[in-house]
Amino acid sequence: MAKIRPDYENSWWPRFLRWLESGSSALDDALLDELSSTAEEHLVEGAANASTREAHDEERRLLSIRDEKLLYDRIHRWAHSKGSRIIRWLYRITAVAICVGIIILLLNTAANLPPFGSPDNPVNNEVSQRYIEQGMQETGAVNIVAGMILDYRAFDTLGESNVLFIAACAVIILMRLPSSPDSKPTTEQLEAEADDRMYEPKNDMILQHQANFLVPLILLFGIYVIMNGHISPGGGFSGGAIMGAGLILYLNAFGFRKTERFFTFTTFRIVSLCALSFYAVSKAYSFFTGANHLDSIITTGTPGMLFSAGLIPYLNIAVGLVVCCTMYAFYTLFRKGDM
């Protein structure tokens, strides 16, 4: 006699044979069971009185409700375990197929573009010719790109500074912890500070010695990049980001108490407001003189000097201050929830 596995009756071949022979589904089996039990009960009872028959009816009704509920539960569980897995697999295949389709379409478009680096592309038209040939005379800036974004197309730069300011306002709304009316810190603020101190050592010697040496150099370099925005590569954005990084290093090395001595929320508000208002007013002045055919009283100076190019150094300073305050505000709002 061959050895049979203990769970042989549950493996797929016997189950398949049983399914072939039975020829009906589980619901039909349940219905047949119920019909046969009903017939038996009628035969058994015969002339029993009505109340017991009603009690048996009630019992059968409850049993059928319970079986139906068990069936629905089985379908529900299948939808949540196996059905969701199938949908997830299908979603992944479709997502990869769509992405590969998009890449092939875009590659086809890129192959049909004008050749890369050729001088007679349609993009090198008379606009760039005007900017290059007369940029230095009309704006006074040696750096053609800085002259373009702060003189010919200064309105776009105003919009971009506003986008940065709005992002800072939105992050303040989302991340700032509410403070109590008196100056005592609330429990939320204390918890946030304790949570923040979890991975940081206090008064790290290496960091403090390095920051003593590096932070003045970084701030000086940032100021240099901002002031020389119209003579050499750089400008307001990069200089502002460098200064912001220097302030973040100071905060990391020395903690919040020392930084709050010179940079608080009021400082951020006043500096951002004054810088953006100055930018808007100076461009309003240009609109006024241009619309009334007046000559601007601000001269362009000799190209190459530090204070030439009209209003461009001052606009660079304004943009640099906004960017520096915004980058520092992002960091400290994430860390502490307050400035």
Add this chain to the structure above:
Amino acid sequence: MDILGVILLAFVICCAISVSMTKNLLTALVIFMSQSLAMSIIWILLESPDLAITEAAVGAGITSLLLFVTLKKIHAIDFQKKEGQPHGKDQA
């Protein structure tokens, strides 16, 4: 744009693929930072020094720093008690 440009572009594409395939969030962040640095050198090869300085200061500096602080806030960096080194929590 010569052979150095082609090598740097291939490096950037490999960094992008490996960012989406790692499970560790801290690893993905460091690879993203190095991809920003390689992009900064590509801007120099495309003769735009303004973009190179801005991308080096903003991309490899501020964006990666903000991502790092977010990872700290959502407690995705754990300290191993034995080694004493931080490592990122594994998430899919």
Add this chain to the structure above:
Amino acid sequence: MHFLTNYVEMAAMVLFGIGFTTLLLHRNMIKKIIGFSIMDNAIFLFLAAKGYVEGRTAPIVVDGVQSVEAYINPIPAGLVLTGIVVSVSVTALMLSLTVRLYRRYHTLDIDEITAMCRQEDDK
């Protein structure tokens, strides 16, 4: 058909596709934000490659030479400069939203957050 000469634009398209795939396929929100940032970088690469001209130098006037044959096209560089700053603003906003969602639901998985929202709506 310029398959081999347009290699920078092709690399930008492939990078865009990789960023888009990362945005769609992963359920972790930090990975989605990183994918978004990769897509931004790909677009800037494409724009800056449009302004490059072979053999010419950066658009800063040296020695008073102001002819158009000595410098590359400066216009796409100005557009990308604006774009980089807007990209960092949008990334900062998305990260602060992620931190607030984590504080509320204690998970980073977007499917679980949607399910919890639906449960709360049903109650």
